Amino acid sequence: MFQxxxxxxxxxxxxxxxxxxxxxxxxxxxxxxxxxxxxxTLGAALRQAxxxxxxxxxxxxxxxxxxxxxxxxxxxxxxxxxDTRRAQWEEAYKVTPHGQPVVLKS
Amino acid sequence: MATFDREDxxxxxxxxxxHLPSDPALRTKTLESLLVERxxxxxxxxxxxxxxxxxxxxxxxxAQVVARSWVDPAFRARxxxxxxxxxxxxxxxxxxxGHLKAVENTDTQHHLIVCTLCSCYPFSLLxxxxxxxxxxxxxxxAVREPRQVLSEFGVDLPETxxxxxxxxxxxxxxxxxxxxxxxxxxxxxxxxxxxVTRNAMIGTARHLKTxxx
Numbered sequence: 001m002f003q004x005x006x007x008x009x010x011x012x013x014x015x016x017x018x019x020x021x022x023x024x025x026x027x028x029x030x031x032x033x034x035x036x037x038x039x040x041t042l043g044a045a046l047r048q049a050x051x052x053x054x055x056x057x058x059x060x061x062x063x064x065x066x067x068x069x070x071x072x073x074x075x076x077x078x079x080x081x082x083d084t085r086r087a088q089w090e091e092a093y094k095v096t097p098h099g100q101p102v103v104l105k106s
Numbered sequence: 107m108a109t110f111d112r113e114d115x116x117x118x119x120x121x122x123x124x125h126l127p128s129d130p131a132l133r134t135k136t137l138e139s140l141l142v143e144r145x146x147x148x149x150x151x152x153x154x155x156x157x158x159x160x161x162x163x164x165x166x167x168x169a170q171v172v173a174r175s176w177v178d179p180a181f182r183a184r185x186x187x188x189x190x191x192x193x194x195x196x197x198x199x200x201x202x203x204g205h206l207k208a209v210e211n212t213d214t215q216h217h218l219i220v221c222t223l224c225s226c227y228p229f230s231l232l233x234x235x236x237x238x239x240x241x242x243x244x245x246x247x248a249v250r251e252p253r254q255v256l257s258e259f260g261v262d263l264p265e266t267x268x269x270x271x272x273x274x275x276x277x278x279x280x281x282x283x284x285x286x287x288x289x290x291x292x293x294x295x296x297x298x299x300x301x302v303t304r305n306a307m308i309g310t311a312r313h314l315k316t317x318x319x
Binding site: 009010011012014015016018019020021022023025026027028029030032035036038039040042043046050056057058061062063066069070073076077081082085086089090093094098104 | 125126127128130131132133134135136137138139140141144146147151152155156159160164200201202223224225226229233234236237240241242243245275276277
Protein backbone atom coordinates (compact mmCIF):
# COMPACT_ATOMS: atom_id res chain seq x y z
CA MET A 1 0.00 0.00 0.00
CA PHE A 2 2.97 2.33 0.36
CA GLN A 3 4.61 3.98 -2.61
CA UNK A 4 8.14 2.72 -3.16
CA UNK A 5 9.16 5.73 -5.20
CA UNK A 6 10.27 9.02 -3.83
CA UNK A 7 7.29 11.14 -4.75
CA UNK A 8 7.77 14.87 -4.79
CA UNK A 9 4.54 15.95 -3.23
CA UNK A 10 3.66 19.46 -2.11
CA UNK A 11 4.30 19.93 1.60
CA UNK A 12 0.65 20.89 2.16
CA UNK A 13 -2.57 20.33 0.21
CA UNK A 14 -4.27 23.47 1.54
CA UNK A 15 -2.97 26.71 3.08
CA UNK A 16 -4.84 26.11 6.35
CA UNK A 17 -2.82 22.91 6.88
CA UNK A 18 0.41 24.92 6.76
CA UNK A 19 -1.06 27.61 9.01
CA UNK A 20 -2.20 25.22 11.71
CA UNK A 21 1.20 23.45 11.72
CA UNK A 22 2.89 26.85 11.87
CA UNK A 23 0.77 27.83 14.88
CA UNK A 24 1.54 24.62 16.76
CA UNK A 25 5.27 24.58 16.00
CA UNK A 26 5.66 28.28 16.75
CA UNK A 27 3.90 27.94 20.10
CA UNK A 28 6.21 25.03 20.98
CA UNK A 29 9.28 27.03 19.96
CA UNK A 30 8.26 30.09 21.98
CA UNK A 31 7.44 28.03 25.05
CA UNK A 32 3.66 28.59 24.98
CA UNK A 33 3.09 24.90 24.33
CA UNK A 34 4.94 21.98 25.88
CA UNK A 35 6.11 19.48 23.25
CA UNK A 36 5.12 16.36 25.19
CA UNK A 37 1.68 17.74 26.03
CA UNK A 38 1.26 18.56 22.35
CA UNK A 39 2.26 15.06 21.20
CA UNK A 40 -0.12 13.45 23.68
CA THR A 41 -3.05 15.67 22.68
CA LEU A 42 -2.44 15.17 18.98
CA GLY A 43 -2.03 11.42 19.54
CA ALA A 44 -5.38 11.31 21.35
CA ALA A 45 -7.08 13.22 18.52
CA LEU A 46 -5.62 10.80 15.96
CA ARG A 47 -6.72 7.76 17.96
CA GLN A 48 -10.22 9.18 18.26
CA ALA A 49 -10.44 9.89 14.53
CA UNK A 50 -9.31 6.35 13.80
CA UNK A 51 -11.84 4.90 16.26
CA UNK A 52 -14.57 6.92 14.56
CA UNK A 53 -13.59 5.49 11.19
CA UNK A 54 -12.22 8.70 9.65
CA UNK A 55 -10.36 8.05 6.37
CA UNK A 56 -6.59 7.55 6.83
CA UNK A 57 -5.64 10.67 4.87
CA UNK A 58 -3.54 13.80 5.26
CA UNK A 59 -6.77 15.78 5.51
CA UNK A 60 -7.86 13.74 8.53
CA UNK A 61 -4.40 14.19 10.03
CA UNK A 62 -4.44 17.98 9.73
CA UNK A 63 -8.02 18.14 11.01
CA UNK A 64 -6.72 16.31 14.10
CA UNK A 65 -3.91 18.87 14.38
CA UNK A 66 -6.55 21.61 14.32
CA UNK A 67 -8.71 19.80 16.87
CA UNK A 68 -5.68 19.24 19.13
CA UNK A 69 -4.62 22.87 18.94
CA UNK A 70 -8.15 23.99 19.82
CA UNK A 71 -7.95 21.63 22.82
CA UNK A 72 -4.54 22.71 24.14
CA UNK A 73 -5.35 26.42 23.80
CA UNK A 74 -8.69 26.15 25.64
CA UNK A 75 -7.25 27.74 28.80
CA UNK A 76 -6.63 30.88 26.75
CA UNK A 77 -9.20 30.67 23.97
CA UNK A 78 -12.53 29.12 24.94
CA UNK A 79 -15.02 27.44 22.63
CA UNK A 80 -17.32 30.43 23.13
CA UNK A 81 -14.51 32.78 22.04
CA UNK A 82 -14.06 30.71 18.92
CA ASP A 83 -17.78 30.65 18.12
CA THR A 84 -17.98 34.44 18.36
CA ARG A 85 -14.86 34.99 16.28
CA ARG A 86 -15.91 32.49 13.64
CA ALA A 87 -19.24 34.25 13.23
CA GLN A 88 -17.32 37.50 12.75
CA TRP A 89 -15.15 35.95 10.06
CA GLU A 90 -18.16 34.45 8.27
CA GLU A 91 -19.85 37.83 8.30
CA ALA A 92 -16.68 39.49 6.98
CA TYR A 93 -16.49 36.97 4.11
CA LYS A 94 -20.14 37.53 3.25
CA VAL A 95 -19.91 41.31 3.04
CA THR A 96 -16.52 41.53 1.32
CA PRO A 97 -16.70 41.77 -2.47
CA HIS A 98 -14.96 38.91 -4.24
CA GLY A 99 -11.30 39.64 -4.82
CA GLN A 100 -10.97 42.08 -1.93
CA PRO A 101 -8.98 41.19 1.20
CA VAL A 102 -11.25 39.94 3.97
CA VAL A 103 -10.66 41.77 7.24
CA LEU A 104 -12.46 41.81 10.55
CA LYS A 105 -14.20 44.99 11.61
CA SER A 106 -12.21 46.37 14.50
CA MET B 107 -35.66 49.59 -12.67
CA ALA B 108 -33.79 46.92 -10.75
CA THR B 109 -35.85 44.26 -9.13
CA PHE B 110 -34.71 42.11 -6.27
CA ASP B 111 -37.04 39.24 -5.77
CA ARG B 112 -36.75 36.25 -3.53
CA GLU B 113 -35.11 34.07 -6.18
CA ASP B 114 -32.41 36.68 -6.76
CA UNK B 115 -31.80 36.93 -3.04
CA UNK B 116 -31.47 33.17 -2.75
CA UNK B 117 -29.08 33.10 -5.70
CA UNK B 118 -27.00 35.84 -4.15
CA UNK B 119 -26.88 34.02 -0.82
CA UNK B 120 -25.72 30.85 -2.57
CA UNK B 121 -23.09 32.80 -4.48
CA UNK B 122 -21.73 34.47 -1.35
CA UNK B 123 -21.81 31.27 0.65
CA UNK B 124 -19.79 29.50 -2.02
CA HIS B 125 -16.97 31.95 -1.28
CA LEU B 126 -16.79 31.04 2.37
CA PRO B 127 -13.61 29.10 3.14
CA SER B 128 -13.93 25.45 4.16
CA ASP B 129 -14.79 24.55 7.75
CA PRO B 130 -11.19 23.71 8.77
CA ALA B 131 -9.91 26.85 7.02
CA LEU B 132 -12.39 28.98 8.99
CA ARG B 133 -11.55 27.23 12.25
CA THR B 134 -7.83 27.81 11.59
CA LYS B 135 -8.39 31.47 10.77
CA THR B 136 -10.51 31.83 13.90
CA LEU B 137 -7.90 30.28 16.17
CA GLU B 138 -4.99 32.11 14.54
CA SER B 139 -6.63 35.52 14.85
CA LEU B 140 -7.44 34.93 18.53
CA LEU B 141 -3.93 33.64 19.33
CA VAL B 142 -2.38 36.62 17.55
CA GLU B 143 -4.69 39.05 19.32
CA ARG B 144 -3.83 37.57 22.71
CA UNK B 145 -0.10 37.69 22.09
CA UNK B 146 0.66 33.96 21.79
CA UNK B 147 1.98 34.18 18.25
CA UNK B 148 3.18 36.95 15.95
CA UNK B 149 1.61 36.98 12.48
CA UNK B 150 4.99 37.53 10.80
CA UNK B 151 6.38 34.43 12.54
CA UNK B 152 3.51 32.33 11.20
CA UNK B 153 3.97 33.70 7.68
CA UNK B 154 7.72 33.04 7.81
CA UNK B 155 7.18 29.45 9.01
CA UNK B 156 4.64 28.74 6.27
CA UNK B 157 6.94 30.09 3.58
CA UNK B 158 9.97 28.23 4.90
CA UNK B 159 8.23 24.86 5.15
CA UNK B 160 6.25 25.22 1.93
CA UNK B 161 9.19 26.34 -0.18
CA UNK B 162 12.63 26.06 1.36
CA UNK B 163 13.15 23.52 4.12
CA UNK B 164 13.20 19.95 2.90
CA UNK B 165 15.13 16.69 2.90
CA UNK B 166 18.08 18.21 1.01
CA UNK B 167 19.25 19.43 4.39
CA UNK B 168 19.41 15.94 5.82
CA ALA B 169 21.09 14.73 2.62
CA GLN B 170 23.92 17.22 3.12
CA VAL B 171 24.45 15.97 6.65
CA VAL B 172 24.53 12.34 5.49
CA ALA B 173 26.95 13.11 2.65
CA ARG B 174 29.35 14.88 4.99
CA SER B 175 29.29 11.93 7.38
CA TRP B 176 30.43 9.74 4.47
CA VAL B 177 33.43 11.88 3.56
CA ASP B 178 34.48 13.32 6.89
CA PRO B 179 35.20 10.74 9.63
CA ALA B 180 35.53 13.41 12.32
CA PHE B 181 32.10 14.80 11.42
CA ARG B 182 30.66 11.29 11.34
CA ALA B 183 31.94 10.74 14.87
CA ARG B 184 30.34 13.98 16.02
CA UNK B 185 27.06 13.10 14.30
CA UNK B 186 26.86 9.70 15.95
CA UNK B 187 27.86 11.15 19.31
CA UNK B 188 25.47 14.12 19.35
CA UNK B 189 23.40 14.65 16.21
CA UNK B 190 21.79 17.83 17.53
CA UNK B 191 25.16 19.52 17.90
CA UNK B 192 26.40 18.12 14.58
CA UNK B 193 23.50 19.50 12.52
CA UNK B 194 23.90 22.85 14.25
CA UNK B 195 27.21 23.09 12.35
CA UNK B 196 25.04 23.47 9.24
CA UNK B 197 22.55 25.76 10.96
CA UNK B 198 19.87 23.09 10.53
CA UNK B 199 18.88 22.92 14.18
CA UNK B 200 15.45 24.30 14.96
CA UNK B 201 11.95 22.89 14.90
CA UNK B 202 11.80 19.50 16.52
CA UNK B 203 15.51 18.72 16.43
CA GLY B 204 16.34 19.66 20.03
CA HIS B 205 17.19 16.03 20.72
CA LEU B 206 18.22 14.15 17.63
CA LYS B 207 19.87 10.76 17.30
CA ALA B 208 21.54 9.46 14.15
CA VAL B 209 21.42 5.72 13.47
CA GLU B 210 23.58 4.13 10.78
CA ASN B 211 22.59 1.31 8.48
CA THR B 212 25.17 -1.44 7.97
CA ASP B 213 25.37 -4.61 5.88
CA THR B 214 23.59 -6.47 8.67
CA GLN B 215 21.41 -3.79 10.24
CA HIS B 216 18.59 -1.64 8.89
CA HIS B 217 16.93 1.16 10.81
CA LEU B 218 13.35 2.35 10.41
CA ILE B 219 11.78 5.44 11.99
CA VAL B 220 8.17 5.87 13.04
CA CYS B 221 6.17 7.87 15.54
CA THR B 222 3.51 5.54 16.86
CA LEU B 223 1.85 8.20 19.04
CA CYS B 224 1.35 10.99 16.55
CA SER B 225 3.85 12.10 13.92
CA CYS B 226 7.02 13.39 15.62
CA TYR B 227 9.56 14.14 12.91
CA PRO B 228 12.75 16.24 12.61
CA PHE B 229 11.11 19.04 10.61
CA SER B 230 14.04 21.44 10.46
CA LEU B 231 16.26 18.69 9.03
CA LEU B 232 13.88 16.86 6.65
CA UNK B 233 11.06 19.34 6.03
CA UNK B 234 7.44 18.33 6.38
CA UNK B 235 6.82 14.64 6.81
CA UNK B 236 5.27 12.71 3.91
CA UNK B 237 1.56 11.85 4.12
CA UNK B 238 2.25 8.15 4.65
CA UNK B 239 4.43 8.88 7.70
CA UNK B 240 1.41 10.50 9.34
CA UNK B 241 -1.01 7.72 8.37
CA UNK B 242 -2.52 5.44 10.99
CA UNK B 243 -1.53 2.44 8.87
CA UNK B 244 2.19 3.27 8.90
CA UNK B 245 2.21 4.28 12.56
CA UNK B 246 0.64 0.99 13.60
CA UNK B 247 2.28 -1.40 11.16
CA ALA B 248 5.90 -0.15 11.16
CA VAL B 249 6.33 -1.61 14.63
CA ARG B 250 4.13 -4.67 14.24
CA GLU B 251 5.37 -5.89 10.86
CA PRO B 252 8.34 -3.78 9.75
CA ARG B 253 9.56 -6.25 7.12
CA GLN B 254 6.17 -6.34 5.44
CA VAL B 255 5.95 -2.55 5.48
CA LEU B 256 9.47 -2.30 4.06
CA SER B 257 8.56 -4.77 1.36
CA GLU B 258 5.63 -2.54 0.36
CA PHE B 259 8.12 0.29 -0.01
CA GLY B 260 10.14 -1.95 -2.32
CA VAL B 261 12.76 -2.91 0.27
CA ASP B 262 13.05 -6.68 0.54
CA LEU B 263 15.44 -7.44 3.37
CA PRO B 264 17.15 -10.80 3.58
CA GLU B 265 16.92 -12.55 6.97
CA THR B 266 20.62 -11.79 7.47
CA UNK B 267 19.77 -8.11 7.86
CA UNK B 268 18.18 -7.17 11.15
CA UNK B 269 15.57 -4.41 11.43
CA UNK B 270 15.47 -2.03 14.31
CA UNK B 271 12.44 0.25 14.59
CA UNK B 272 12.89 3.55 16.44
CA UNK B 273 9.78 5.16 17.88
CA UNK B 274 10.13 8.95 17.79
CA UNK B 275 8.81 11.06 20.61
CA UNK B 276 8.40 14.74 21.34
CA UNK B 277 11.73 14.52 23.15
CA UNK B 278 13.84 12.38 20.83
CA UNK B 279 13.80 12.11 17.05
CA UNK B 280 15.92 10.14 14.63
CA UNK B 281 17.85 10.35 11.38
CA UNK B 282 18.78 7.21 9.48
CA UNK B 283 22.22 7.43 7.88
CA UNK B 284 22.00 5.14 4.85
CA UNK B 285 25.03 3.30 3.52
CA UNK B 286 27.18 5.05 0.96
CA UNK B 287 26.68 3.40 -2.42
CA UNK B 288 29.58 1.54 -3.97
CA UNK B 289 31.40 3.10 -6.93
CA UNK B 290 31.22 6.61 -5.52
CA UNK B 291 34.89 6.94 -4.57
CA UNK B 292 36.17 10.43 -5.10
CA UNK B 293 32.68 11.99 -5.34
CA UNK B 294 32.37 15.32 -3.60
CA UNK B 295 29.79 16.07 -0.92
CA UNK B 296 27.34 17.82 -3.22
CA UNK B 297 27.31 14.95 -5.70
CA UNK B 298 26.88 12.43 -2.90
CA UNK B 299 24.12 14.46 -1.24
CA UNK B 300 22.10 14.34 -4.46
CA UNK B 301 21.85 10.54 -4.01
CA VAL B 302 20.31 10.67 -0.54
CA THR B 303 16.52 10.46 -0.54
CA ARG B 304 14.05 11.43 2.13
CA ASN B 305 12.76 7.87 2.42
CA ALA B 306 16.31 6.59 2.95
CA MET B 307 16.68 8.95 5.90
CA ILE B 308 13.43 7.60 7.41
CA GLY B 309 14.46 4.05 6.60
CA THR B 310 11.75 3.18 4.07
CA ALA B 311 14.40 3.01 1.35
CA ARG B 312 17.76 1.22 1.70
CA HIS B 313 19.91 1.10 -1.41
CA LEU B 314 20.60 4.49 -2.94
CA LYS B 315 20.71 4.72 -6.71
CA THR B 316 23.70 6.29 -8.43
CA UNK B 317 22.40 6.44 -12.01
CA UNK B 318 20.51 9.69 -11.62
CA UNK B 319 23.55 11.59 -10.32
